[in-house]
Amino acid sequence: MLARTRTLALHGVDAIPVDVEIDIHRGLPAFSLVGLPDAAVRESRERVRAAIVNCGFDFPLARITANLAPADLRKAGPGFDLAIAAAILCASEQIPERPLADWWLAGELALDGSIRGLPGVLAMTEEAARNGGCGIAIAAANAAEARLVEGVTVAALATLTDLATLARGELPPAPATSAHENGGPPFPDLADVRGQPGLRRGLEVAAAGGHGALVIGPPGAGKSLAARRLPSILPPLSRSEAIEVTKIASVAGRPALDGTLAQRPFRAPHHTISPAGLVGGGSPPRPGEITLAHRGVLFLDELGEFARSTLEALRQPLEDGRVTIARARDAVTFPARFQIFAAANPCPCGHGEDSRQCNCRPDQIRAYASRLSGALADRFDLSMLVEQPSADALGGDPGESSASVAERVLAARHRQEARLGPGRCNASMTESELAVHVHLGAEAGAVLANGHGSMGLSGRGWNRVLKVARTLADLRGLDAVGAAEIDSALIMRRRGST
């Protein structure tokens, strides 16, 4: 007796259809599982056996062979339990096969037959919707997340017995979920950054043009405080972007249990992080911090303390917006389109070379400066220098609120999208786009010609200055880039790099 059900396996942040085939025939009672299962999948046999028996079904005393196809794809995790159990019940004719064959089944079984939630249900539901069929049957806990996908029927199963309901052509009663979107606590507000106009301007420009930025200053000057407020002035995520972010979070083990879409991520990995932790790795490959920061902000505090190899690993993803983790058997591509924001002390002790408290030796300062200027030198468009805010500023009025800065940022982004296409921003302009879209006034052209030689900036350095100047003009609503914008961008540029 043969039966077949359909389920989904996670591969990177996407799902791939997997067929579960069960063959039951006479022989010594045995239960074997083939098709590159990992340990968790192999243990599925024990969970399936217990769940079937404890739900009042019979576990066939015969020779059972389960095959997970395609056989060359590595299967990991407990998510195949439900489909395997369903196929056994169908093959042993305890429930009819026909109605179940068109459902996508994904869930982990508990020994009492209840069904547990899985990570990555959003990705699975998207794939199910793409492939057609009756719909997807998943754990009740995952139902809210699955319903984020439009145009697919979601069956929420509490226990294995609900499969029988499904096989009769009825949907099990759905748990009540409140469908509210874009939830989560609000980001901290930019109004908390008091005084420090240079820092506030830098944040606004970074947000408006999507520029990578580095902020340098002594401990306690408000670098992290400012970084954590960057997401609050970025434009809101579109629905499709929010789905992408939610999907990644779910795959990484933070399922959207209450059915709310994720906010813009803000990730701040500690500087001791390994290259694999940052860009993704392991076997099977898991997403790293840069993928968790997709469509959001990756904040590297203490940039000078990160291992050089760790920072070098960021180079390619920053360019491509994705990262491919290659393994001997397999290669997985994770999305990684994030905005980089970093903070550093001006010298190893943090006080700054010009401060009397600085007790760094000259060679330490030199080594630190070269580390800082070498670290991802060509991936930051902006740098800002902050100092301890004065007591007056700290006790003074709150700064402009995030909401009003975000308005200007959004207007500037609209201008960029009109020029470059949807979802694009100035930081991503290519050299040819720079030539087309950065109209220099006569005076600005002269500035450029005069500065190019005298300041010893490389061609690449100038391109970054032009991008920032373009953003400054966008913030002011100007079509042409003027001399003032070029000069301001020169001062805001990253120093000591090419």
Added chain:
Amino acid sequence: MSACADCMARGLQLSALAGHIDRAVEGRAGERARDLLALGDEELARAVCPRDSRAVLRAARSQRRDEVQDALERAGCWSVCAHEATFPAELAALGPSRPRALFGAGRRSLLPGLGANRTVTIVGSRRAGAYGREVARELARLLAGTGIVVVSGLALGVDSAAHEGALAAGGETVAVLGTGPERSYPRSRRRLYETVRASGLVLSELPPATPTFRWMFPARNRLMAALAGITVVVEAAERSGSLITAEMAIDVGRQVGAVPGPVTSWRSSGTNKLLADGAAVIRDAQDVLDALLGPGVKVAAEHGPPIEPGARAVLDAVEAGAATGDAVVARAGIELGAALSALGRLERAGYLQGDVTGRMHRTALRVPRPRGSRR
């Protein structure tokens, strides 16, 4: 030509006794090294290793001249002694502590030109700020441009900036080292060492392969002080090693000049004290020339493009100590956007320079005076 055996022996002995001398000065090299070096060979040996002075002395003297000569040639170095005409006569001013021979590398042909009336020593803090480095570089560049030889010690900070400035002008520069002449100390200055060696001169009183000890640096300072007609201290905190050089310059009857700095800056506290004690005020290369040669010789005037009043206010703010956009806003009372674009204009014009963290510093470039005003 190379140094005769008698003259060379002194350097070889210092090299052999280096470790003993280090122990004898007990960490107070600045005060004691000079007195020790004034002693004759036997007294010195007795002073630093009373127990077996004879044996040590004998061992030092047993080195054969041709072996030393071989070692010199292998390192690409040479020696010169007081019996030769090209030996810098100025060193005689050091009296009993004068070196009898010098070990050198680089262009030996520059030796005859080392007269006190055309040589300037520029020294200062190794931990110099942007101000000190900029002033040292500009002084050296303009002085070297008028044919003055710039002497310094190849250390980090002011010394390096002085060598770089002289080299930038295509002028002559001499690095006097505390170590043997074949070694770049500190190692991070390797490239500068090679450049000085290629187009200038490297001198030391110690032979190649001498191990490095602390006392050698104050000892070297007396050579720098004696070589030049004037020693200019650019930026030095109190208790800086360059103040020792200044003191030694006075001892051998040379002039001392100092570049003033803000009275609030710990970096300039040493130079400001020198000025208070009567050192010549050095504001620019012209002041150095006036002190060295008397009035007459002029440094070619250099100044940048004219700047408009708005930028002038920003430049004033930077000169008054504002190093960031925020600080300029606070000091000049203008809006941030205007401050940033003015800073950009000033940097392009060469009046300002930003360091790796983005702090803005004033360069030595002068602003042209508006027509009709007088100095």
